Each structure stands twice: as structure tokens, then as C-alpha cells.
Amino acid sequence: MRRKSRPVFDASATLALIQDEPGCQVLRALLPEAVMSSVNLAEVLSKLVRDGMAACEASAALRALHLEVVPFTSADAEHSVAYTAKGVSPGDRCFLATALQGEGWTSDRELAQFVSGAPTLRYFR
Numbered sequence: 001m002r003r004k005s006r007p008v009f010d011a012s013a014t015l016a017l018i019q020d021e022p023g024c025q026v027l028r029a030l031l032p033e034a035v036m037s038s039v040n041l042a043e044v045l046s047k048l049v050r051d052g053m054a055a056c057e058a059s060a061a062l063r064a065l066h067l068e069v070v071p072f073t074s075a076d077a078e079h080s081v082a083y084t085a086k087g088v089s090p091g092d093r094c095f096l097a098t099a100l101q102g103e104g105w106t107s108d109r110e111l112a113q114f115v116s117g118a119p120t121l122r123y124f125r
Contacts, residue, residue, distance in 0.1 A: 006102040007034040009067065010095040011043040013105045013124060018048070018061045023125030027105065031067065035102065039072045039094035072098065085114045 007030040016024045048058035080097035099119040107125050112118040
């Protein structure tokens with residue numbers, strides 16, 4: 001179930017938690033209520049495996065967070081096209097569309113500058 005007040009994590013936020021990066025303490029406090037889209041889950045898994053983590057370890061690291069993964073729906077896909085701009089990746093567009101249903105958490109301070117009508121974004125570092 002999605003609620004307007006829920007924090008929505010992008011891939012950078014989830015990776016920061018897994019890798020104990022700067023700013024992760026802010027995210028840990030939000031974790032019990034946070035969600036992430038299934039598209040961004042795939043992005044995180046891909047980055048962990050690309051950087052040398054075994055796929056089973058990457059999956060286990062994500063499960064250990066107990067982060068709720070929400071489906072990326074066809075309505076989300078329709079919303080994501082509003083964020084089509086040079087410099088905005090497909091993963092970022094999916095994150096922005098999902099963040100419309102809550103408050104987006106990212107490390108990318110330039111993201112809102114690339115697109116008009118971006119959802120509320122917060123920065124963990």
C-alpha cells in the first residue's frame with residue numbers, strides 16, 4: 001500500500017544503505033516506512049553484481065533491509081514520460097514517477113533541475 005507520506009528511495013539511497021555510505025544514517029531512520037520501485041530494485045541488483053557482488057549476495061543484502069518494493073505500474077510508466085530530458089536516465093525517470101506518491105530520497109541534487117514538475121525530493125548527503 002502506498003501512502004503520500006512515505007519516503008521513496010532511489011537506487012543511490014538503497015546502495016548507500018547496503019554499502020554503509022555517507023548519509024545512510026538519515027536513510028536508516030526512514031527505512032521502516034520507505035518504499036522503492038521494482039525498477040529501481042533491478043537497478044540496484046545490477047549495480048551490485050556489476051561491481052563484483054554475487055547475485056545471491058546482492059539479493060540477500062536487499063532482503064536484509066526489509067525495504068518494501070512496490071510494483072512499477074503502467075500508470076507510473078505514463079507518468080515517467082514527463083521526466084524525459086537529456087541527462088535523466090530511465091531509472092531516474094522511474095524513480096521520479098514513483099516519488100510522486102511520496103517523497104523522493106536521492107543523492108542526485110541535479111535531478112530536479114533536469115525536469116520540470118519534479119516531485120518533492122530530499123537529499124541524504
